[in-house]
Amino acid sequence: MNQNVVNQSLFDYKHQNYPEFTVTEVSNLIKRSVEDNFEFVRVRGEISGLKVAPSGHIYFSLKDSGAVLASVCWKGVAANLKQKLEEGLEVVCTGSVSVYTGQSKYQLVVRDATPAGVGALMALLEKRKQQFAKEGLFDANHKKKVPFLPKTIAVITSPTGAVIQDILHRIEDRYPVRVVVWPVLVQGDQAAQQIAKAVYGLNNIQDKSLRPDVIIVARGGGSIEDLWPFNEEIVVRAVFNSDIPIISAVGHETDTTLIDYVSDLRAPTPTAAAEFAVPVKRELELAVQELSLRHDRAFKNCYMTAVQAVQILVHKLPNVEYLINNYIQRLDDLGMRIVSSLPKYIELLGSRFVHYSSKLVVPNYYIELKAKGVSIIHSQLNNLSYRVLKEKLHNMQLVGQRLKIDISRRESSLEHIAQLLESYNYTNVLKRGFAVVRNKGGSVIRSVDQLPSGIIVEVELSGGSKEAKVE
Numbered sequence: 182m183n184q185n186v187v188n189q190s191l192f193d194y195k196h197q198n199y200p201e202f203t204v205t206e207v208s209n210l211i212k213r214s215v216e217d218n219f220e221f222v223r224v225r226g227e228i229s230g231l232k233v234a235p236s237g238h239i240y241f242s243l244k245d246s247g248a249v250l251a252s253v254c255w256k257g258v259a260a261n262l263k264q265k266l267e268e269g270l271e272v273v274c275t276g277s278v279s280v281y282t283g284q285s286k287y288q289l290v291v292r293d294a295t296p297a298g299v300g301a302l303m304a305l306l307e308k309r310k311q312q313f314a315k316e317g318l319f320d321a322n323h324k325k326k327v328p329f330l331p332k333t334i335a336v337i338t339s340p341t342g343a344v345i346q347d348i349l350h351r352i353e354d355r356y357p358v359r360v361v362v363w364p365v366l367v368q369g370d371q372a373a374q375q376i377a378k379a380v381y382g383l384n385n386i387q388d389k390s391l392r393p394d395v396i397i398v399a400r401g402g403g404s405i406e407d408l409w410p411f412n413e414e415i416v417v418r419a420v421f422n423s424d425i426p427i428i429s430a431v432g433h434e435t436d437t438t439l440i441d442y443v444s445d446l447r448a449p450t451p452t453a454a455a456e457f458a459v460p461v462k463r464e465l466e467l468a469v470q471e472l473s474l475r476h477d478r479a480f481k482n483c484y485m486t487a488v489q490a491v492q493i494l495v496h497k498l499p500n501v502e503y504l505i506n507n508y509i510q511r512l513d514d515l516g517m518r519i520v521s522s523l524p525k526y527i528e529l530l531g532s533r534f535v536h537y538s539s540k541l542v543v544p545n546y547y548i549e550l551k552a553k554g555v556s557i558i559h560s561q562l563n564n565l566s567y568r569v570l571k572e573k574l575h576n577m578q579l580v581g582q583r584l585k586i587d588i589s590r591r592e593s594s595l596e597h598i599a600q601l602l603e604s605y606n607y608t609n610v611l612k613r614g615f616a617v618v619r620n621k622g623g624s625v626i627r628s629v630d631q632l633p634s635g636i637i638v639e640v641e642l643s644g645g646s647k648e649a650k651v652e
Contacts, residue, residue, distance in 0.1 A: 208282035215287055219278035224250060224289055225297050231268045239266055243274060243289065251288040252276075263370050264295055265413075270305050271297040303405070306412055310439060318421045319442045325426040327446050327457065331394030333359045334458050335425075337379045338399040340364040344430075344451045348399060351455035356462040361393060367400040372410035377419040384424050395458055396423065398440060399430040399451040411438035420444055430454035611643040 202210075226243030233239050237256030242249050252274065254266065264272065275293040280286070296305065313319060334352065338344050340362060352360060363383065365375040376398065386392040398420070400411070410416065411431045417439050420427050426445040431438050434449035441447040448454035603609070607617070618626045619639045626632060632651050640649050 205282070208280070208285065212280035212282055215278055215280050221275075221277060222289070223273055223275050225271070225273045226250065227271045228266055228268055231266060241266065243272075251286060252291055253288055254291040254294070258292055261370070262294055266294060267305065267308075269308065273297050306405075306439070309412065309414065309417075310442070313417060313439065313443065318417065323421065324445045325424075327426045327428065328394050330356070330460065331358060331458065333361060333391070333393045335361045335363060335383050335393035335396045336399060337363045337365055337376060337383075337396060338451075339367045342367070342401060344399045344401050347452045348397065348455045351452050352459055355456065356459040356465070358459060361391075366410075368403065368407045368410060373413035373416050376410060377413075377415045380416075380419040380423055380427070384422075393425060396425050396427045397430060397448075397451075397454045397458060398427060398444070399454060400432065401451070402433040402436055408432055408436060408438050411440040416440055417443050428454045428457055608643070611641065614643075617641040 224243055226245050229242045229244050229249070231239065231241040237259065239254040239256075239259050241252050241254075243252050244250070254262070259266070264270075266272070272294045273296075274289060274291045276289050276291040278287055279290050281288060317323070336345060336348055338348075345362060349360060352358065363379040365379050366372040367376075380396065380398075383393055383396055398411075400408070408431060411429075420429075420440055420443045428446045428448055429438075429440045429444035430448040430451040430453065431440060446457055448457050611617070617640070618632075619641070620626060620631075621637060621639075626638065632638070634651055636651050638649055638651060639646055
């Protein structure tokens, strides 16, 4: 006997009494077994294929060089995560392994997620930096000029730390102005939201007397995890969209966050931010005094120069009395010349008057000449009018004769047509012995076929009509 047949028979005999399970039962058994043994696990891996469903749940995979683990983070958990899940970020996820029986698929249900060390945060920071730089958020042409002497300065920072005290003292020492403090958390889960909200809130102040001229975002030093809120996208975009110039002063001089790249001015320390915001009042006073002295000296020099120039011009002027006497002499000379030449000029004008008056013609001659011309024109107009009227009358007579001939011709034609119509009148035909036969409806009978026996017809003859019966 074949050995395979023997083995199969033994297998069937051995397992014929095992109970049968439905697919659902087997899936549930596996689900309980997995969930009991993996109720709490911490898994490290790189986020891949991240998708946010319309419901708010986040689906992704954790992968390393050897395997891929499907993962899900429910909406309520995702909203409270300290670290936002992003594609390519290496994280350590805490949760439990569950089985999705609908697809025979096991997955990690994430309850918490943190970056896998400083290296992961630095990689994420570099990725965000490249993304924002590509969008143009760090371009210099977007940066606004910080006012030289602001009236109001707003400081976004923690109200309890040493940072705000350093800023207030530094401003008070240099140039006291009004300072408005917007208290926020500077580290932790809610810090980024509060910082962004503060930036938008200050920009939305409509009262010009309360609206700050410059904003300082400040915090002391710390680790990259402590400073991470200043690397969040919501903070970077809030600073970029601010209409008010912003000075960033986060950490120590060696600390760099993304807010430093997008702000209008970066200060190495909070104290330096205060120095950038206001000048030194004493230095301004000394500068004003120096400018005032220079102004006085310059004015005095200009005045003395002008006086010297006037004095030089005065010495160069000629004798006024000499100039006046010269013109007086010329005026006297002209007066005497006028007196001596006036009688000769009058005599000349008289001779010219006599000469031109002799050439004048008496006006009556021109009037008679014009009157003769008018008389000739009047006679010509009368002759022309008579000829035109005569010609028009002759034309009217010709037209009247033509109308008479045309009317006579039309009367003859009309008489001929009347005679023709009279000849076509059927009553004249009846006089010659013909008759018209009509039925009861008055229609003319044109054929014998229309005269069945017994029908009553009307026969019209010359002089009247009679009814008749067809037999």
